[in-house]
Amino acid sequence: MSFWFSLREGIKGLGRAKLASLITISSTSFALFLVGLFINFSVNVNYLIDDFRSRIELEIFLEADIQNQAGIEISKRIAALESVGEVTFISKEEAAKRFEEEFGRSVYDVLDTNPLPSSVIVKMKTGFQTLEHITGLANKIYLIDGVSDIVYQRNFILLITRYINIVYLIGISSGVLLIFIAVVLLYNTIRLTILARSDIIEIMKLVGATKSFVRRPFLIEGFIQGASGAVISGLMLYGLMLLIRKFFYAGLIDSLEIYGSLLLLGTVIGVISSKLSISRYLQEI
Template identity: 30%
Template sequence: MASNFDKFQKRRLISSYFSVVLSVFLVLFLLGVLGLFVINSKKLADDFKEKIAMTVFFDNEANDSIIKAFGTDLKKMPFAKKFVYVSKDEAAKLHTDIIGEDFLTFLGENPLQNSYDIHLKADYVERDSIVKIERTLRKNEMISDIVYDKQLVNLVNDNIKKVSFWILIISGFLTVIAVLLINSSLRLSIHSNRFIIKTMQMVGATKAFIRKPFVMRSVKLGMLGAGLAIIALIALLIYVNTNFPSLGILDDKILIAFVLISVLGIGILITWLSTHFATQRFLNLRTDDLY
């Protein structure tokens, strides 16, 4: 009979440990994902901005030397991330592929113009900066027109500000939820040992002596949960970098290491504080209140 009771107690203890580790793992993994997203949010926003192209069209009178000189000047421009020259013949071929028929056969001539597709650096994809760039480029008399999606530029910048604000709000909210969930799991674990705590106190053990094994056990569980969260985060980073290498998500290794170390630190800190206050609560209770 006693053996069955011991097995039951052991299973309950293992179940309690498992729930604590699982809670710590899930919460810290979500916090880690959010942390990685925050440090990479600017990179993601910059990557999206730099996909917006500004197309510069040239007059038909512009010869190859003028167009080549413009490309040479672009290399010296601080705002140009990359640029591609598209000849009128290449543009005609591209249009033919899109519409599925050769429009030159019934027009008789190519109405398209030679152009450059310029991708600006992210810092220059702003309303005022693009207007200044456009004004500077239009000083070249051989440029007939400059086209870019003004509405998209405005929309991107406005939405990035809104997303940044909500990321801060969500980060704070999830942090509070993380503390509450981990604290709740640990309190339940300590609650199951409340009679042991009170018994030790009644035989003369000091509060610090009683707290120590519970705190050490919780910290170890917290480290285990945090370790699993770190492994899962590293796996996630490798997966994203393998499938989306253009994001360069592993480039900033210092910040990534900071996030991973913070996950471990938060796991240890929350479990230590939660266990400390949970045991203190039962130490301060009268024996009758334990029931």
């Protein structure tokens, strides 16, 4: 019975303090919109990093006298190594075709024989695309008979490795800061709502209402305000993502999980902020 009373009072409370509720919901919407931007940015940065990592390749050149069958056997030995994800053997003939496609002329237009060696293209497994793993793999491959040289994008890999931790640190710090700002905004606006209704709280205390009974309608209000702010911020974010995909970058990633996270975060922040505000007020009176 007390729950339904608290629910009714919580909903009525939104109507009694329309301006304060509007300010609270607006503040929540703005704060969660910033959080949503951060989440979306983080998801897209992670996607780009994974895409860059997936492009990392090692090209293993074989000795000039290695025949196709021997080259295939070498590629099988490489494929058996732990960190190797995908292996492609390129014969001398295939290398000549690729040369012609890239440069528009055949190697035979310049030389009587094909000087291009057979090679093996290696892509790393997910989780092994770091400079340490790639260098370790290259050292193992060098020990295989028939391998002449190994080429990989060391500077590109070093760049990703160097800055990826910085990106993650900035991302986590920004996320924590934005969530903190959202809590502070909600806390202060909800506290104003509580102060505006101090007379009602005083009457409830005088008639013997417990602190938990007094607190419950405000928690429900906080839940509704947080959820409302999350829905509005989600609509704002969705509209912004549509504009960005239409006019700037069509490959931008957007997912339902982001909006679900906003809704969950909004309701949790709303309830926590309300609890902090009403608990502090009840301690002061």
